Amino acid sequence: MKSHYRVVVIGGGVVGTSVLYHLAKFGWSDVCLIERSEFAAGSSWHAAGGIHALNADPNMAALQAYTIDLLSEVSQEAGVDINLHMTGGLTLAGTPDRWEWLQANYRIFQSIGIDDCALMSPEEAKKRAPLMSTDGVLGAMWADREGYLDTTSTVVAYATAARKRGAEVVLRNRVLELNQVPEGWQVVTEKGTVTCEHVVNAGGLWAKQLGRMAGIELPVSPLKHHYFVTDTVPELDAMDREMPMVVDLEGYTYTRQDQKGLLVGIYEVEHEHWAMDGAPWDYGMELFQEQTDRIENELICAFERYPALENVGIKTWVNGAFTFSPDGNPLVGPVRGKPGYWCACAVMAGFLQGGGVGKTLAEWMIHGETEADAWPMDVARYGAYAENKEYIRQTTGQFYSRRFVMTYPNEQLPAGRPLKMAPAHDAMTKAGARWGESWGLEVPIYFAPEGFEETPTLKRSNAFDLVAEEVKATREAVGLLDISGFSRYEVSGPNAEAWLDRVMACALPKPGRAKLAPMLSDSGRLKGDLTIFNWGDGSWWIMGSYYLREWHMRWFHDHMDPGVHLTDISDNAVGFSLSGPNSRKVLEKLTDGPIADLPFMGCGTFDIGMIRARVGRLSVTGELGYEINCTAAEHIALRRALLEAGADLGIREIGYNALGSLRLEKSFGIWSKEFTQIYTPGQTGMDRWIAWDKGEFIGRNAALAERDGNGPAQVIATLEIDAQDADASGYEPVWRDGKRVGFVTSGGYGHHVQKSIALAMIDRDCAEAGTDLTVHVVGAERTARVIAASPYDPTGKAMRL
Ligand SMILES: Cc1cc2nc3c(=O)[nH]c(=O)nc-3n(C[C@H](O)[C@H](O)[C@H](O)COP(=O)(O)OP(=O)(O)OC[C@H]3O[C@@H](n4cnc5c(N)ncnc54)[C@H](O)[C@@H]3O)c2cc1C
DSSP, X not given: OOSEEEEEEEOOSHXXXXXXHHHHHTTOOSEEEEOSSSTTTTTGGGSXXXXXXXXXXXXXXXXXXXXXXXXXXXXXXXXXXXXXXXXOEEEEEOSHXXXXXXXXHHHHHHHTTOOOEEEEOHHHHHHHOTTSOOTXXXXXXXXXXXXXXXXXXXXXXXXXXXXXXXXXXXXXXXXXXXEEETTEEEEEETTEEEEEEEEEEOOGGGHHHHHHTTTOOOOOEEEEEEEEEESOOHHHHHOSSOOOEEEEGGGTEEEEEETTEEEEEEOOSSOOBOOTTOOOTTOOSOOOOOOTTTTHHHHHHHHHHXXXXXXXXXXXXXXXXXXXXXXXXXXXXXXXXXXXXXXXXXXXXXXXXXXXXXXXXXXXHXXXXXXXXXXXXXXXXXXXXXXXXXXXXXXXXXXXXXXTSOOOTTOOOOTTOSOBOOXXXXXXXXXXXXXXXXXXXXXXXXEOOTTOOOOOOSSOOTTHHHHHHHHHHHHHSEEEEEOTTEEEEEEXXXXXXXXXXXXXXXXXXXXXXXXXXXXXXXXXXXXXXXXXXXXXXXXXXXXXXXXXXXXXXXXXXXXXXXXXXXXXXXXXXXXXXXXSTTHHHHHHHHOOSSGGGOOTTBEEEEEETTEEEEEXXXXXXXXXXXXXXXXXXXXXXXXXXXXXXXXXXXXXXXXXXXXXXXXXXTTOOOBTTTBOTTSOHHHHTGGGGXXXXXXXXXXXXXXXXXXHTTOOSEEEEEEEEOOSSOOOOSOOEEEETTEEEEEEEEEEEEXXXXXXXXXXXXXXXXXXXXXXXXXXXXXXXXXXXXXOSOSSOTTOTGGGO
């Protein structure tokens, strides 16, 4: 071990070795992995070794497909046999909704390039896996890219391939301490102290402690997990080929052949956490006693699905632990305020995700950004609220227990809620608010009469008419929306203006004005779809999506200048928006200030009732609208005042579902759908807000190159879909004459224009209005066509009233 490396990776499991391999492969060979014990000594050695590309989150599915395609390459490069068996696999559907979900997902996988799947009848599935009973099975999806491998050999293969490329490995050497030093990190180990520019936490079961060593509290916890392996099953012994992998979602089990026996893994509904503060340091390669009482129901399902199990003994039980984040996705990337500290932890399926995690992290460390959108696994998708142990317990437990349970897009899950509530929350609940959640905050999704229950569905729900009424009230009178779920950052100081001018690609608003502000990365890709307010008193606000708070703060922090004070004020600044033709009349009743003179995209301070509010004249609905910001202490009073003033003007409280419909009718994009960090201004139409002649700003050269080049291959277009009972929601494939030309970014019903609308990223030569297309909505092919953007009020007259 040398005294200095460019990178020290802590942890010799499948994730740490994959990070090491990818760093070396991409050109950083002054890298060293330090492992407490032996390779794979954490979760990795006792994993079931199953690999499959399918995942309900399309981004994770793409990551898994990359990992699987990489495995044989790594094995060959290392010269290590990983016992890779690509048997293919089946996912079973045991309810009509699940079957519909599987058909919908089959199409979504096509959108992300996983084409080697097929839907099949129970009879066809049975031919592929004769050992299973197909009782209750309504259909199945076959995937070629499934199989299993030997876990420890895979870890050794990654490490060996990395070593061949110049990386070092030090085993049996525990990291004891991490200290931030000017040149990076000082890593104190049992065998001496090392300094490095970058340190990677790939500590698996010990990730929590490796976070705490650097003053970071990661939202991660281990949970226990069972599988068992049977003695020889005569039916398998008699087969001339291997049985494929089978995931029985309704039965909570996954299976694969293990020699001539069957390996059955169980996602326990009655989950059990273990060592929430991280595994003990002296935890060796031991397992827990099996807890069959806890998994009785799942075992019954397994024996019903595989009747042959009645006649064979169980050879081995494995009850081990592995780690989960609140949403089950990995925690990857840099941490604000800890330069050179990188996370690669909470990887719950290291053998099928570890390759993708390694690639993503290595790209991030070397190039400063990743090829694919890393958001779904970015550690910055959580904030300080998620450090709480009870929050972690509830959310990780919920994810684990529901791993094989179907979650509907309109379903609200209870774990970790309610946590953050705007002050008027209870008053809104009394008024019928139904709640969704964003970054721990309760946000109203619609208002319903007492006793109304929304039915979980993949199609239009029974809340459809309620949302339609909220849209109608907004288009015809005035809608009131709690906008506490927007983020707000205050910027001041002598260099505030210069800094904003550098980090934003737009021209800055003049005093008393607001402006839509694209923010770009150095490579000219999007980093934000923000709004800037120049309050005219030397203070500025940046407003954006609430759930991106930590993500944006990390970016601002990394690109900060002296003389700038930046504060995230979102917990204390809240508010309501008014939108609709009567919204000005409501405000006029509450202020004697010149609110009528406030121009479109103007902003200023007004007395609204008794509240001194910061008001911006803009809306996401496409109507005349105002965003009225107040302190948290004034939130209840502001709501009361607005509701009273609007009583005879048709005011109605609305939720974010109505906002979704209203913004689609205007073809307004939103972050994570039409705007992501892998899209460019030209693709998304964000280029129209760029101030090309204002001088330097981050991403300018790359954006100019896009503008002056041949144009993007794909662009966002607005589609009208001939769908009667369901709408697109995202990632559905879009076809032209049988050729896939793109995918839906978001969709829904436009209640005012009475159309099923989708925004889609499609080939530019298909984006002309009038082009006939088809789209798979919940698995069924529907005709569709490109329409001109903004089917409601295309000239924008209503907003400028
Ligand atoms: C029963 C079971 C079945 C599973 N089946 C599958 C499956 O079929 N497919 C799949 O993909 N995944 C499966 N998993 C999950 C899989 O095991 C994990 O996702 C994976 O092992 C995580 O790898 P890791 O490298 O992040 O963590 P770990 O394997 O826990 O590795 C972390 C390493 O860091 C080292 N370390 C920690 N702290 C220090 C320190 N201070 N100094 C030095 N070294 C340190 C540890 O010794 C350890 O070796 C299963 C898990 C279980 C429990």
